[in-house]
Amino acid sequence: MSITQEQASWFADAFERLVQNVDQAILGKQRVIRLALATLFSQGHMLLEDYPGTGKTVLAKSLARTLDGSNSRIQFTPDLLPSDVTGITIYDQQKGAFEFHPGPIFSSVVLADEINRASPKTQSALLEVMEEGCVTVDGERHEVPKPFMVIATQNPVEQAGTYKLPEAQLDRFLMKTSLGYPDHQTTVKLLMEAANRQRAELVEPILRTENVVAMQELASNVHVDASIMEYIAQLVQATRTDRDIALGVSTRGALALARAAKTWAISQGRGFVIPDDVRDLAVPVLAHRIIVDPEVEFNGTSGEDIIGRILLDVAPPQYRAE
Known part of the structure; x- marks a missing residue:
């Protein structure tokens, strides 16, 4: 099913309004906002x-607020238990039956703050729900609401009391990125508005959850030519044979890049993917999925550099010689 130019233009217009809405709280970081919204869709x-x-x-809070749906925040700490995330089954004496009490993971947008501070056991509680959109507790499956998105944060500086995310969990994040420090002008503007300590409150909900689901379906129908898919496959294969990489990108990573490129294309008003869409997203989608050779990493080379x-x-398709 192909999409029309009218549908692509409508999507791009809605996408831009969302970017401008979130930009009220996060000044001067529109690319990161676009990446976050592309991840959602x-x-x-x-x-x-x-x-x-x-x-x-x-x-994360601003993105959650721009959607007219449920959102929750989980502060990850070393003593956090898996049941604190997923929920727990409790026996109801009056009813004479066990009842499931859902945890904070049952929201449309979930902020997993400082995720690397929780133990690996608690981190693994997110594996199933991030991949399949459901939680299994005491042998029963419970579906999370749609749309569903986890936005996790972690601090790369502090190592004490933290647990590095395993590769299996990193692979379940569609994108990994950073905000970085604001430029001089943005810093001055933030200082002038220092009295406002709750910048996320500036963001008003402007998109209903059912519209998000409709936009997700629309993005999934963007046309991708076979030559673009071949280009993605070649990029992924190059990570598996590169001398500086100990472990290359998985098949899940290749599929993630294809999905993200579709959303990136329609967010710009196109119903088809071009090589530049793939190139724009290759680093945030693929860099965290590779394991850099320890000696190379010790010399200062990062996954972003290698990608x-x-x-x-x-070479992209249009630059290849016939």
């Missing part, structure tokens, strides 16, 4: 890794 999850005080939590080099080495 690609039915994925986002990992924000950055220094303290750069606005990770504000971005950037691979993008230069693998």
Whole structure:
């Protein structure tokens, strides 16, 4: 099922209004906002890794507020239990039966704040729900609401009392990005508005959850030519043979890049994907899915650097000689 130009234009207009709405709270970071929204409409999850005080939590809360749906925040700590995330079954004496009490994961947008502070056992409670959209407690499956998105944050500086996310869980995040420090002008503007300590409150809900589901379905129907899919496959294969990479991108990662490229294309008013869509998203979608060789990483080379080099080495379809 192909989409019309009218549908693509409507999507792009709605997408831009959402960007401007969230931009009221997160000044000067429109690319990161676009990546977060693209993750939402690609039915994925986002990992924000950055220094303290750069606005990770504000971005997550602002994105949740722009949707007219439920949202929750889970502060991950070393003593947090899996049942604190997913929920628990309790025996009701009056009814004479067990009842399931859902945890905070049962929301449309879930902020998992400082996710790497929780134990691996608690982190693993998110594996099933992030992949399948359901939670299994005492042998019973419970569906989470749609749309559903996890926005996790972590601080790469502090290592004490933290547990590194395993590769299996990193692979379930569609994108990983960072906000970085604001530029000079933005910093001055933020200081002038320092009296407002709740910047996320500036964001008003402008999109209903049923409209989000409709936009997700629309994005999934964007046309992708076979040559673009071949280009994605070549990029993924290059990560598996690169001398600086110990473990390349999984098949899940290739599918994630294809899904994200569709959303990126329609957010710009196009009903088809071009190679630039893939190139724009390759780093945030693929870099966290590779394991860099320890010696190479020790010398200062990051996953982002390697994916950037691979993008230069693998020619897009339109540049190839016939």
